[in-house]
Amino acid sequence: MIELKIDNQTIETQEGETVLEAALRHGIDIPHFCFHPCLSIAGNCRICLVQVNGRPKLMPACNLPITPGMEIETNSEPVRAARRAVMQFITLNHPVDCGICDKAGECRLQEYQVKYGNEPFNIDPKHHKPKFYDLSGRILYDGERCILCSRCVRFTREISGTFQLGIVERGSHSLVERLDDSTYDDPYSDNITVICPVGALLRRDFLYKSRVWYLEPVRSVCVSCARGCSINVWKRGHHWQLRGPGSEAKNRMIYRITPCDNPDINGPWICNKGFDLGAFMSRPRVLRPTIGGSAASIDEVIEATTRLLSQAKSPAALVSSHASNEELAAFKTALGDKLTVYTRQDLKPEACDIVEDAILIRADKNPNSEGVTALFGHKPYTAAGHDLIIVWGEGVKLASLGAATIIHLASFESPQEKTADIVIPISTFFERTGSFTNFEGKRNCFDKVFEKPELVQHAGELFGRL
Amino acid sequence: MSEKIFFNFPVTADSHTLAAYKKRGGYQALETALKTMQPIDVEKEVMASGLRGRGGAGFPTGSKWSFVNKKAPVVYLCCNADEGEPGTFKDRWIFEHSSHQLIEGMILASYALNVRNAFIYIRGEFDLPYRRLMEAMSEVYQAGYLGENILGSGFSCDIRVMQGGGAYVCGEESSLYTSIEGFKGYPRNKPPFPAVQGLYKAPTVVNNVETLANVPWIIANGAKAFSAMGTEKHPGTKLFGVSGHVAKPGLHELPLGYPLKKLIYEDCGGILNGKQLKAVIPGGSSTPILLPKDVETANLDAECLATFRTMLGSGGVIVISEGICMVRLLQVLSRFYAHESCGQCTPCREGSAWMNDIISRIVAGKGSKGDLESLERITKGIMGNTVCALGDAASMPVINFITKFRTEFDYYIEHGRSMNDGRLEI
Numbered sequence: 030m031i032e033l034k035i036d037n038q039t040i041e042t043q044e045g046e047t048v049l050e051a052a053l054r055h056g057i058d059i060p061h062f063c064f065h066p067c068l069s070i071a072g073n074c075r076i077c078l079v080q081v082n083g084r085p086k087l088m089p090a091c092n093l094p095i096t097p098g099m100e101i102e103t104n105s106e107p108v109r110a111a112r113r114a115v116m117q118f119i120t121l122n123h124p125v126d127c128g129i130c131d132k133a134g135e136c137r138l139q140e141y142q143v144k145y146g147n148e149p150f151n152i153d154p155k156h157h158k159p160k161f162y163d164l165s166g167r168i169l170y171d172g173e174r175c176i177l178c179s180r181c182v183r184f185t186r187e188i189s190g191t192f193q194l195g196i197v198e199r200g201s202h203s204l205v206e207r208l209d210d211s212t213y214d215d216p217y218s219d220n221i222t223v224i225c226p227v228g229a230l231l232r233r234d235f236l237y238k239s240r241v242w243y244l245e246p247v248r249s250v251c252v253s254c255a256r257g258c259s260i261n262v263w264k265r266g267h268h269w270q271l272r273g274p275g276s277e278a279k280n281r282m283i284y285r286i287t288p289c290d291n292p293d294i295n296g297p298w299i300c301n302k303g304f305d306l307g308a309f310m311s312r313p314r315v316l317r318p319t320i321g322g323s324a325a326s327i328d329e330v331i332e333a334t335t336r337l338l339s340q341a342k343s344p345a346a347l348v349s350s351h352a353s354n355e356e357l358a359a360f361k362t363a364l365g366d367k368l369t370v371y372t373r374q375d376l377k378p379e380a381c382d383i384v385e386d387a388i389l390i391r392a393d394k395n396p397n398s399e400g401v402t403a404l405f406g407h408k409p410y411t412a413a414g415h416d417l418i419i420v421w422g423e424g425v426k427l428a429s430l431g432a433a434t435i436i437h438l439a440s441f442e443s444p445q446e447k448t449a450d451i452v453i454p455i456s457t458f459f460e461r462t463g464s465f466t467n468f469e470g471k472r473n474c475f476d477k478v479f480e481k482p483e484l485v486q487h488a489g490e491l492f493g494r495l
Numbered sequence: 496m497s498e499k500i501f502f503n504f505p506v507t508a509d510s511h512t513l514a515a516y517k518k519r520g521g522y523q524a525l526e527t528a529l530k531t532m533q534p535i536d537v538e539k540e541v542m543a544s545g546l547r548g549r550g551g552a553g554f555p556t557g558s559k560w561s562f563v564n565k566k567a568p569v570v571y572l573c574c575n576a577d578e579g580e581p582g583t584f585k586d587r588w589i590f591e592h593s594s595h596q597l598i599e600g601m602i603l604a605s606y607a608l609n610v611r612n613a614f615i616y617i618r619g620e621f622d623l624p625y626r627r628l629m630e631a632m633s634e635v636y637q638a639g640y641l642g643e644n645i646l647g648s649g650f651s652c653d654i655r656v657m658q659g660g661g662a663y664v665c666g667e668e669s670s671l672y673t674s675i676e677g678f679k680g681y682p683r684n685k686p687p688f689p690a691v692q693g694l695y696k697a698p699t700v701v702n703n704v705e706t707l708a709n710v711p712w713i714i715a716n717g718a719k720a721f722s723a724m725g726t727e728k729h730p731g732t733k734l735f736g737v738s739g740h741v742a743k744p745g746l747h748e749l750p751l752g753y754p755l756k757k758l759i760y761e762d763c764g765g766i767l768n769g770k771q772l773k774a775v776i777p778g779g780s781s782t783p784i785l786l787p788k789d790v791e792t793a794n795l796d797a798e799c800l801a802t803f804r805t806m807l808g809s810g811g812v813i814v815i816s817e818g819i820c821m822v823r824l825l826q827v828l829s830r831f832y833a834h835e836s837c838g839q840c841t842p843c844r845e846g847s848a849w850m851n852d853i854i855s856r857i858v859a860g861k862g863s864k865g866d867l868e869s870l871e872r873i874t875k876g877i878m879g880n881t882v883c884a885l886g887d888a889a890s891m892p893v894i895n896f897i898t899k900f901r902t903e904f905d906y907y908i909e910h911g912r913s914m915n916d917g918r919l920e921i
Contacts, residue, residue, distance in 0.1 A: 070684070113876075114842065115880065156848070199838050201836070203844065
């Protein structure tokens with residue numbers, strides 16, 4: 030451990046740290062664009078230049094190993110002058126089209142321009158570069174906004190390992206481009222839009238959807254696979270709820286999903302399926318309770334279910350691996366000893382899915398298989414003469430369950446050859462708090478994003494009433 | 496005339512061959528070294544000779560070698576033959592007429608540094624030099640001076656030749672080995688320095704062609720004979736490529752400390768068409784310019800030129816005669832640097848292009864009042880803030896030209912045309 034003096038403040042550093050890492054860990058702000066804690070050091074943006082022991086030549090803090098007796102100044106006049114110069118160089122050919130830029134509001138360039146840029150704007154005509162260029166079907170690239178920090182390039186080389194992006198051309202003509210004419214089909218591609226410090230890489234599904242300051246993130250968990258990555262679900266902020274006709278859909282809209290840094294489980298990355306979780310959760314919902322296919326009130330449904338349960342000779346339940354730990358516990362307490370419990374995987378890998386890889390994606394496409402196994406063991410359903418089956422969740426062919434009476438607790442509509450005798454709509458995990466246990470046994474909690482629709486029931490509360 | 500290290504034989508049709516090189520004493524230094532000297536002795540000899548890098552920075556070669564941990568599992572030697580500095584054409588001569596001298600020097604350096612594999616990174620545009628080098632390589636392998644167990648000494652060494660892709664920036668040592676590794680030639684941040692972690696993350700020495708080609712002579716004639724030439728702090732001889740408006744442009748081998756005036760007016764026959772001297776760029780386009788009054792007293796060695804706030808650089812002397820428009824000349828230089836900036840780090844990528852824009856605008860007659868102040872500000876923003884020295888190289892001529900020829904720039908901006916006839920007539 031070496032002591033380091035930054036702006037007359039002595040801090041303790043860890044072995045092998047650079048000045049920038051140590052400063053950031055102690056809450057000292059040194060501006061940086063190209064530095065990312067999970068990527069290699071590029072040292073190309075030059076905004077993190079600092080003065081070392083009063084020497085005239087400035088050094089980039091991101092690539093500066095700490096040596097004993099080091100004294101760093103982050104706010105001396107040469108440093109401020111260098112930052113002003115670098116900010117001016119970066120904004121030289123920047124189109125300053127923040128008005129139509131999705132990144133505006135969370136853009137590091139805007140932040141630093143206010144904080145550190147002080148040179149007069151250059152009035153020379155700007156050089157143009159490709160704008161809104163399709164990097165892939167999911168991502169647009171804006172060469173004019175790009176500051177060529179190479180974070181995205183390093184991401185494909187060091188994290189996703191596809192080597193599909195590179196910086197082509199030279200000097201001021203440099204561009205981020207796909208290499209070898211390949212398509213940019215990296216399963217983690219959308220992460221580059223998150224790590225891009227400026228608005229150069231944009232997600233197509235969020236393009237012009239909303240200004241980011243109208244949105245607020247809710248911490249949640251991705252249900253795409255057993256990894257259970259931490260995510261932020263961005264919805265319209267509570268200060269900015271819309272009123273008036275047609276506003277309900279926008280207020281309940283998932284604007285985007287971004288990764289939430291969780292070093293324990295996923296680090297700062299998630300896969301593209303996680304980024305698409307909004308679409309997955311916006312499928313048509315089951316919103317009304319039905320008995321025998323016709324609408325009924327919730328009390329009628331509960332009464333009918335309770336009656337059927339008490340009459341049944343051999344009742345069984347297929348529990349959902351998309352259910353939270355809390356719901357599973359409530360189920361076990363309320364009904365666990367009254368019926369035979371079978372476990373299952375709700376969702377299987379689909380045709381175009383990546384089954385499993387060495388980075389994040391797991392073959393088990395359900396978030397809480399581990400939690401189910403912990404409570405009920407591993408008991409796949411075998412067709413054994415049950416006269417009543419409670420089917421919890423999706424992914425079960427009701428026709429395959431034979432002649433038994435079926436009570437279906439469903440969130441999403443699914444095409445079925447046979448309709449369940451009783452359908453009870455239940456909430457999705459976006460509508461309640463809870464936790465999942467991932468394949469490594471790590472619990473990950475999610476918060477409530479939206480209120481549940483009126484007739485939809487929380488499964489956990491429902492079991493107590495049966 | 497003092498002794499010469501390079502120009503010591505008449506150039507004939509076959510003077511570049513191994514037979515001719517051996518006839519003038521070639522590979523004897525290697526044989527002596529391998530048979531009678533330890534690697535450390537070779538290094539000590541080079542250290543004692545005071546040989547300094549001939550590529551531009553003038554760093555003492557012996558010290559550079561001593562920084563390398565020779566006990567590391569792998570040490571690499573790279574010969575920097577990416578001679579791209581405008582005005583410089585010395586390495587080209589070495590390749591064309593005396594490739595063996597370089598190869599022998601490289602084997603000696605490899606022996607001193609415990610290098611098994613050495614690399615020559617030769618400029619992609621070099622054609623004849625490349626062919627001559629490859630001829631020499633095959634001769635050397637046949638003669639057994641390279642490969643396994645050289646001359647029965649137990650020392651093995653291979654040299655691989657890499658051709659560059661035409662990027663000026665690959666003459667910078669870290670981008671040179673990045674390019675050898677197969678990546679885009681981007682310079683790397685230091686630390687780590689190449690002596691610690693260079694090519695393929697192994698300790699690496701990068702030396703200029705001329706530097707390495709000096710080594711056989713030092714080993715053959717001894718450090719004392721070498722340091723007897725030139726000045727005390729900058730010994731030896733150097734190849735000076737004189738171009739521009741002189742009567743006889745060409746390559747000259749001169750002891751360091753040679754008077755610049757003598758070089759121009761005696762060795763090169765004076766200024767072309769008997770005109771007056773306007774300025775001299777002493778060591779390749781990126782070195783600060785000298786005015787006629789400086790030329791009177793300037794000597795060609797690092798210390799003396801440092802007193803004029805310029806550098807010896809790579810020895811590419813560019814002579815500029817009266818009647819030349821410095822604004823247009825600066826545009827030529829700034830266009831070169833804007834074109835060759837690799838684009839990795841912000842100040843150089845944007846700054847060099849911006850400077851070129853402003854200067855081109857001035858040349859087009861559309862300059863405005865604050866342009867020179869802008870240029871000064873841009874150079875300050877670039878210098879010292881970049882990954883490699885290209886940013887400095889791009890801004891130094893700009894700031895120098897503006898300061899030393901301010902009236903010309905002011906005139907051009909005010910009148911929209913050049914003070915001079917405006918043509919680089921040769």
